[in-house]
Amino acid sequence: MTIMYPPGVRTGVIETLRTVLSGVEFDLLQFAKDSQAQFGDFNYTKFGWVTFYMITDPDLMHEILVERPEEFYKIKLIKYALGPFLGNGLLTNEGDFWKKQRKLAQPAFHSKRIEAYANVMVDYARRMLAGWRTGETRRLDREMMKLTLNIVAKTLFDADVSGDADHVGDLLTRILEASNDRLNAAFQIPDWVPTAKTRQMHRDIAELDVIIQRFIDERRQSGEDKGDLLSMLLQARDDDGSTMDDKQLRDELMTIFLAGHETTAMNLTWTWYLLMEHPDVMARLKAEVDAALGDRPATMADLGKLKYAEMVIKESLRLYPPAASAGREPIHDLHLGGYTIPKGALLTLSMYGMHHNPKVFPNPEVFDPERFSPENEKNIPRYGYLPFGAGPRVCIGNSFALMEARLVLATMVQQADLSLVAGQNIVPKQLVTVRPANGIEVKVKLRKVEKTAVPA
Ligand code: HEM
Numbered sequence: 001m002t003i004m005y006p007p008g009v010r011t012g013v014i015e016t017l018r019t020v021l022s023g024v025e026f027d028l029l030q031f032a033k034d035s036q037a038q039f040g041d042f043n044y045t046k047f048g049w050v051t052f053y054m055i056t057d058p059d060l061m062h063e064i065l066v067e068r069p070e071e072f073y074k075i076k077l078i079k080y081a082l083g084p085f086l087g088n089g090l091l092t093n094e095g096d097f098w099k100k101q102r103k104l105a106q107p108a109f110h111s112k113r114i115e116a117y118a119n120v121m122v123d124y125a126r127r128m129l130a131g132w133r134t135g136e137t138r139r140l141d142r143e144m145m146k147l148t149l150n151i152v153a154k155t156l157f158d159a160d161v162s163g164d165a166d167h168v169g170d171l172l173t174r175i176l177e178a179s180n181d182r183l184n185a186a187f188q189i190p191d192w193v194p195t196a197k198t199r200q201m202h203r204d205i206a207e208l209d210v211i212i213q214r215f216i217d218e219r220r221q222s223g224e225d226k227g228d229l230l231s232m233l234l235q236a237r238d239d240d241g242s243t244m245d246d247k248q249l250r251d252e253l254m255t256i257f258l259a260g261h262e263t264t265a266m267n268l269t270w271t272w273y274l275l276m277e278h279p280d281v282m283a284r285l286k287a288e289v290d291a292a293l294g295d296r297p298a299t300m301a302d303l304g305k306l307k308y309a310e311m312v313i314k315e316s317l318r319l320y321p322p323a324a325s326a327g328r329e330p331i332h333d334l335h336l337g338g339y340t341i342p343k344g345a346l347l348t349l350s351m352y353g354m355h356h357n358p359k360v361f362p363n364p365e366v367f368d369p370e371r372f373s374p375e376n377e378k379n380i381p382r383y384g385y386l387p388f389g390a391g392p393r394v395c396i397g398n399s400f401a402l403m404e405a406r407l408v409l410a411t412m413v414q415q416a417d418l419s420l421v422a423g424q425n426i427v428p429k430q431l432v433t434v435r436p437a438n439g440i441e442v443k444v445k446l447r448k449v450e451k452t453a454v455p456a
Contacts, residue, residue: 001333004340006053008035008044028430029324032056032353041357042337052346056353058360058383060337064328064349065391066383071334075327075346081183082258082432085175085205088248089255090396102396104236104244105252108156108229109396114403116227117155118300121404124150125411126297127162132444137421140272140440144265145169151404152260156229157215157253168211171204172258178204180431212253216246229256256397263322264401266433268408270320271313273440274367276420281369285312289413295448298410306406309413311369313405314377317387319367322433324352326389351386352434360384417445 032054035043041057055061064072079092086092090101107113128147132138146165149172153161161168178201215230225231233249244252275282285308292298292305303310326349330336333343341347356364360381361371370376388395395401412418420426421441429437 006042006339007039010046032350055349056357058381062383069391072328081179086255087251089251091255120154121407125408129415134446136444140442141269144268148261148265158226159215171208175204262433266322271316289410311372314372315369318355321351321387324430324434325350418442
């Protein structure tokens with residue numbers, strides 16, 4: 001098949017090498033916006049020997065993710081970066097095996113099941129706030145990571161990691177940094193090359209493995225059915241009656257551990273950042289939360305009254321989608337959007353680029369929760385807003401995440417005023433998720449904390 005490229009640009013091998021060796025970091029978020037502005041919603045860039053397709057168009061997203069998903073694999077780079085850590089869990093698995101595992105995990109994310117997690121989410125948020133004091137400075141991104149890690153461990157594995165949350169958090173942070181390095185690596189160094197970083201990464205993974213194995217062993221020994229993800233996976237039977245082996249269980253749990261906390265933590269972090277920068281939005285949200293909750297802890301039943309909180313969170317997911325893009329490669333040469341794309345090409349479906357595409361969202365850089373009011377939301381193109389992806393591989397935890405974000409945000413707004421420490425350079429950076437490159441420091445001022453009893 002003759003390759004027909006969409007609009008784009010070629011960078012020569014020498015120039016590409018020079019850029020790679022200069023150590024200048026490639027800003028994938030800015031690149032998504034720039035290449036779209038210059039070449040449109042389906043464009044390509046050839047960096048030396050690598051051809052990179054960028055997609056920021058709702059119809060093409062729909063075609064690839066929903067209509068023709070079986071013609072694409074996830075990109076190898078993701079498996080290279082996350083494979084040592086996540087193995088063959090849901091995020092990195094493919095084909096019939098993925099389908100089978102997804103079916104097994106799905107019931108744990110059923111809306112009825114998730115509702116039972118609401119109290120844990122609120123309790124852990126309140127415990128965190130109970131340890132905060134007026135006048136303190138805190139690293140918001142780290143606090144949110146610790147909190148969502150505790151919540152995912154408690155709800156899905158019934159494990160209390162709050163005792164070792166700092167240690168688990170440190171391990172995960174280092175492993176994710178190593179994964180990020182692998183994601184950014186221009187030259188993929190094979191795993192058997194014993195670089196200091198690779199060795200440290202394998203040591204950290206081994207340590208985390210011991211913790212995960214402890215969850216599995218304890219549940220096997222107790223034999224109790226807690227109805228959570230861990231029990232469901234342990235009880236799952238193949239058609240021939242066989243159960244999942246420990247390696248696959250480990251991979252699934254590790255995947256949920258990772259996918260289930262960092263994304264939501266980043267959503268909460270960016271939401272707070274936007275609120276601190278937009279006092280008018282903050283004031284309206286605070287009024288909603290105070291009217292809905294008063295001084296009592298939030299419950300599942302309050303979600304119906306927290307409509308503005310939902311609009312704020314959705315708009316934050318538009319501007320800062322924690323999973324900025326989905327990578328796919330065609331399993332064979334194919335036609336797409338009027339062009340021909342070769343097997344194995346690197347397709348970046350940039351949700352970030354699409355959410356900042358002025359054709360999809362007018363004045364895309366403006367933070368405006370009203371875009372998600374009931375009247376306005378229906379005007380957003382069906383596949384123009386995809387923070388959780390789409391099609392069969394859509395995020396399994398999307399309802400979990402939206403519920404957690406609303407309950408945690410409401411609980412925090414109820415109890416604390418946060419303000420940005422002056423003089424910070426807050427910029428988003430696409431790593432495994434979109435993080436604030438230098439973190440975000442906030443000053444805490446507690447609100448009516450004395451009126452609310454602290455959960456044990
Ligand atoms: C704001 C929070 C979240 C965001 C923005 C997010 C985003 C995404 C996206 C975009 C995908 C699809 C990736 C692709 O198609 O290549 C995905 C997949 C996935 N997410 Fe999430 N996610 C979030 C929270 C969660 C939570 C809370 C969990 C679990 C508790 C979770 C578990 C997963 C898993 C297991 C997959 C792989 C699903 C599969 O391929 O079958 N995510 N997520």
